[in-house]
Amino acid sequence: MSDIQKTDHITILGLGHVGLTLGLALADVGYDVSGYDIKEDVRTKTRNRISHFKEKGLQELLDTHVGNKFNVVDSLEKHAYPVAYFVTVGTPFKHDNTPDYTYIKNAAADLAHVLQKGDMVLLRSTVPLGTTRDVVVAIIERESTLKAGEDFAVAFAPERTVEGNAFEELRTLPQIIGGYDADSLARARTLFAPLTETIVALDSLEEAEVVKLINNTYRETVFAFANQVSLLSRAWGLDTKKVIAAANVGYPRSQVSFPSPGVGGYCLTKDAYLFKESARKKDVDTRLLSEVRQNTSTMLDVMTKDIRNFAKENFPKKRVRVGILGFAFKGKPETSDVRGSSTSALTKRLNHFKDMDIVGFDPLVAPEVVSSMGAVPKDSIEEVIEGSDIVVVMNNNPAFSVITPQHFTSSQKVLLFDTWGVVSKDAFLDHASVVYWSL
Numbered sequence: 001m002s003d004i005q006k007t008d009h010i011t012i013l014g015l016g017h018v019g020l021t022l023g024l025a026l027a028d029v030g031y032d033v034s035g036y037d038i039k040e041d042v043r044t045k046t047r048n049r050i051s052h053f054k055e056k057g058l059q060e061l062l063d064t065h066v067g068n069k070f071n072v073v074d075s076l077e078k079h080a081y082p083v084a085y086f087v088t089v090g091t092p093f094k095h096d097n098t099p100d101y102t103y104i105k106n107a108a109a110d111l112a113h114v115l116q117k118g119d120m121v122l123l124r125s126t127v128p129l130g131t132t133r134d135v136v137v138a139i140i141e142r143e144s145t146l147k148a149g150e151d152f153a154v155a156f157a158p159e160r161t162v163e164g165n166a167f168e169e170l171r172t173l174p175q176i177i178g179g180y181d182a183d184s185l186a187r188a189r190t191l192f193a194p195l196t197e198t199i200v201a202l203d204s205l206e207e208a209e210v211v212k213l214i215n216n217t218y219r220e221t222v223f224a225f226a227n228q229v230s231l232l233s234r235a236w237g238l239d240t241k242k243v244i245a246a247a248n249v250g251y252p253r254s255q256v257s258f259p260s261p262g263v264g265g266y267c268l269t270k271d272a273y274l275f276k277e278s279a280r281k282k283d284v285d286t287r288l289l290s291e292v293r294q295n296t297s298t299m300l301d302v303m304t305k306d307i308r309n310f311a312k313e314n315f316p317k318k319r320v321r322v323g324i325l326g327f328a329f330k331g332k333p334e335t336s337d338v339r340g341s342s343t344s345a346l347t348k349r350l351n352h353f354k355d356m357d358i359v360g361f362d363p364l365v366a367p368e369v370v371s372s373m374g375a376v377p378k379d380s381i382e383e384v385i386e387g388s389d390i391v392v393v394m395n396n397n398p399a400f401s402v403i404t405p406q407h408f409t410s411s412q413k414v415l416l417f418d419t420w421g422v423v424s425k426d427a428f429l430d431h432a433s434v435v436y437w438s439l
Contacts (some may be wrong), residue, residue: 007082007083007084007120007187007190007191008031008032008081008082009031009032009033009034009074009079009081009082009083009084010023010026010031010032010034010083010086010191011033011034011035011036011073011083011084011085011086011112012033012034012035012036012075012086012088013036013037013076013085013086013087013088013089013107013111014034014036014037014087014088014089014090014107015035015037015042015043015046015072015324016037016042016053016088016090016126016191017053017055017163017166017337018088018124018159018161019033019037019047019086019088019089019124020033020058020257021055021058021116021161021166021167021170022086022088022124022170023035023070023086024058024061024062024065024070024093024167025061025167025171025195026168026195027065027068027069027070027409028061028064028065028069028146029194029195030069031069031193031194032069033065033069033070033071034070034071034072034073035070035071035072035073036072036073036074036075036076038042038106039050039085043072043074044199044240045067045074046062046066047067047072049062049063049066049067050062050249052335052337053335053336054164054334054336054337054364055163055164055166055167055331055335056164056165056166056167056334057167057168058167061167067353071398073106076110076111076113076114078114078116079116082118082119082120083116083119083120084119084120084121084122084187084191085111085120085121085122086122086124087104087107087108087111087121087122087123087124087125087136087289088124088159089103089104089106089107089125089130090103090125091103091104091125091126091127091131091274093273097273098273098277099127099128099258099273099274099277100392101131101135103125104123104125104127104131104135104136105135105139108135108139108140109139109143110134111140112142112144112146113140113143113144113281115140115144115146116146116152117146117151117152118151118152119152119153119188119370120152120153120154120155120184120188120191121136121137121140121153121154121155122154122155122156122157122188122191123136123154123155123156123157123158123321124156124157124158126158126159126213126216126271126274126357127209127274127307128209128213128274128277128278128281129206129209129210129213129278129281130206130209130278130281130372131209132154132156132180132205132206132209133180133205133206136154137154137180137233140152147232147269148180149180149181149183149184150329153179153180153183153184153187153188153325154179154180154205155177155178155180155183155184155187155188155205156177156205156208157175157176157177157178157188157192157208158176158209158211158212159212160173160176160211160212160215161173162333163243163330163333163335163337164330164332164333164334164335165333170195170196171195171196172196173196173198174196174198174199174200174202175192175196175198175199175200176203176208176211176212177189177192177197177199177200177201177202177208178201178203178204178206178207178208178209179201179204179205180205185201185423189201192317209278210278212271213271213274213275213278216271216272216277217271217272217275217289220271220272220275220292220376221288221289221292222256222257223257223260223262223292224261224292224295225256225257226244226256226257226258226259226260227259227260227262227298227299227439228295229243229244229256229259230259230299230439231298231299231302234439240258240259240438240439241421241438242258244257244258244259258417258421258439259299259419259439260299260342260396260420260439261299261300261303261343261346261394261419261439262295262297262299262300262342262345263428266282271430272289273294275289276290297345299439300342300345300346300349301349303346303392303417303419303439304346304349304350306417306437307322307350307392307415307417308353310390310415310435311356311389311390312357314389314413314415315389319355319356319357320355320356320389320390321356321357321358321359321387321388321389321390322350322356322357322358322359322388322389322390322391323359323360323361323378323384323385323387323390323391323392324343324346324358324359324360324375324382324384324391324392324394325349325360325361325362325381325391325392325393325394325395325397325400326343326362326374326393326394326395326396326397326400327341327343327344327360327361327362327365327369327370327375327394327395328341328362328364328365328397329341329342329343329395330395330396331395331396331397331398331399331400331420331422332395332396332398333398334363334364334397334398335364336364336365336366338365338369338373341373341394342394343360343373343394343395344374345371346392346394347360347373347374347375348372348374351374357376358374358375358376359376359377359378359383359384359388360373360375360376360377360378360384361377361378361379361380361381361383361384362395362397363397363399364397367379375432376382376389381399381400381402381403381407382407385403385407385408386409387410388414389412389413389414389415390414390415390417391414391415391416391417392417392419393416393417393418393420393422393423394419394420395420397422398422400422400423401422401423401424403416403423404424404427405427405428405431405434408431408433408434410433411432411433412433413433413434413435414434414435414439415435415437416428416434416435416436417437417438418436418437418438418439419439420436421438421439423436425438
């Protein structure tokens, strides 16, 4: 493209956690934005200013911009002015842990029928290296008369926000951008300039694609190491959090995370596989990442064994009620998202035992979702604790930090398995009936 086009209109393909927050943030800085999703119920809810997931600040921006700067459309159409199309659809995984490109391929095919000279395509989905060039661009060029770099601009800009704090991070995190060519890169920079102060421009689409994979795969590796420390510490009868905290004090060369039941969320549970898929294309050894992924299952297996052993030793002749607190994949920042939740994996394991009843509660997760994840939903922390023989805190939602000895009114023995360490351990040191465990 000989000149950098000015874009006044943006169309978002995919109104999930990534697309809807981005679209509303762009509307908030002055862009006219159209939002499209293949799911009719998502389009209907959004058009009616009803949020279909929980996110801090989401409802306020829906109320402010839907019908004004942000409009939901039922189909993609050609425009008489330059449009930037942001593709934010997901890249799920098949049963063999290889990426499923169906949504991205469909989005590219849809764009091929409406894209016009002067438009821009910006991929924001997390994908293996080469996807923007070899899948999206290839499909558009094959099914239209347009050529990337000549007729339309192409860029990749990874989404790196944390759910529960997305709108703040959209304005404060550095935005990574890789362009198909220099003009594409410059145009992408211009698009993001009103949204964030810091833009990191890279030399290719692939450099930008790998950044998100680096961020999340590194985080999973760090969390896996913390869980390995937990397994070692527990085997030696050590306080895991105490020894990790001691290792971190005043030592800038390593800051070890605290352990958890395992990584969760839509990204962390799959990005290592995307990293491995990228490596497979170039025959790069990724045995380290295979061990990292295995670590998550190991921790859940150990937890299941611990819960089962406690039940058998203390309640050998009765049905055991296990109360689970926390069904979202994380609790801080708070979210309603249960995709990739470790809780789902735990309930699946526990439900194999026919002498256990599972009940649960999460302040942000709907009762029907709790039920679908394998637990009888309760309305509060108190209802979960009351009558439970074992209470497991599965995420770090601050709401669970209010649990005190006063919540346990029965004189029977109860296990409080505080996997994230959000409850005050000291408060239960001398408790007559509550046994406190952590990872």
